[in-house]
Amino acid sequence: MSGMNERPQAQPHFHGHRERLRERFRKGGADAVADYELLELILFMTIPRGDVKEQAKALIKRFGSFAEAIAAPPDQLKKVDGVGERVADNFAVIKAAAERIARGEIEGRMVLGSWQGVIDYCRTSMGFETKEHFRILFLDKRNALIADEVQQSGTVDHTPVYPREVIKRALELSSTALVLVHNHPSGDPTPSQPDIEMTDKIIEIARPLGIAVHDHIIVGRNGHASLRGLGLI
Template sequence: MASDEHDERGFFGERPLPTIKRAATQEKPHYLGHRDRLRERFSTAGGETLADYELLELLLFRLIPRSDTKPVAKALLARFGTLAEVLGAPAHLLQEVKGIGPSVALDLKIVAAAARRLARGEISRREVLSSWNQVLDYCRASMAFEAREQFRILFLDKKNVLIADEVQQTGTVDHTPVYPREVIKRALELSATAIILVHNHPSGDPTPSRADIDMTRTIIDTAKPLGIAVHDHIIIGKNGLASMKGLLLI
């Protein structure tokens, strides 16, 4: 008969049961509850009740899913100033903020492009002069935070409905070459009967320069004999905007 030491029943029966180590319960990151609360505030009260950094956090939730985005949002605002300025900042400058890589910077620029498209929708197929505030909002969203000067033209039909919106020239930080003959040529190609001139001052100050005024008057004098009206020349800056017509300069 086999000895007890060879009895596998006794062998297994006498061995101590292995200790089962339970995986330590991991606490949820603190920011998850904050995300839920912020989403709930947005859902119940809307975006108007949220500060810029909170709206920016909501955007970053999707772009940076496994991190606390509040410090990143506040760092972006500390660097650029406002939510609009964050979205308007060039991608390479966004990436200088800790936590913002190429993918997140690109996604923020996509959000900015969508916002501009939304603003443009407010003035498309509408009588522009009766929607003047929307026109100003659109111009500001499109140009206020550009790092270089742009010269934009809004082309209107005989009912003052927007036909086209085009950036005709892009220049340096403080100068854009504008050619009145090219402005009028394009208006004639589009059968526009009125135009609104727009350009930005990257310095932030929208005050028209002497060169701005002289150039505008030259375009007006060239356009008038051809039946094309120049309704206004709007200058956009980070610190506001200026209407040459409102300032009685044209």
């Protein structure tokens, strides 16, 4: 009989939170949730029970934004309490999906007519990397994408680029135009003097062979820079 006087157990403070957050997202989309709440929605998939708000907020605090958290290296993600292999794998799948979607915006289209799509794709695929990568978009005579290749990868602030190798690959693909892309892990996309000199060297070798260099785009967490837009090529 003693149990008859016991009060019902209080529900955890997060009881019903998941469904309320899902419902808000269903009705309002991404604009209806904060960055950490979008991460919560993703964490729900791999952490089936309990409150994940603290992990989501910790990820934003550590990496700075939703995009940076999703793009963070697995070993860094797992330093956040409660984040394990399954979460890191899930984030990697989401990043890959975002890249595929962004790439779909430019595949089979005239690159120069889909320039914002090119910028979005470059930022999605490279803007949050922790090491420098040098990528080339090879175009045909209609300025449609033939191939998209990462030519070199380097350290946090340097990638060795060999202009003659760039042009050799363009000739192998019968490409008549290029868009050069690399990232600045520092976040600041401002071109350096070596960036400018390397671009000039590629242009110098490409021009006599009838290969145009449309632009050199530098991407980072803080945006992008176009050497053509800056009047540097």
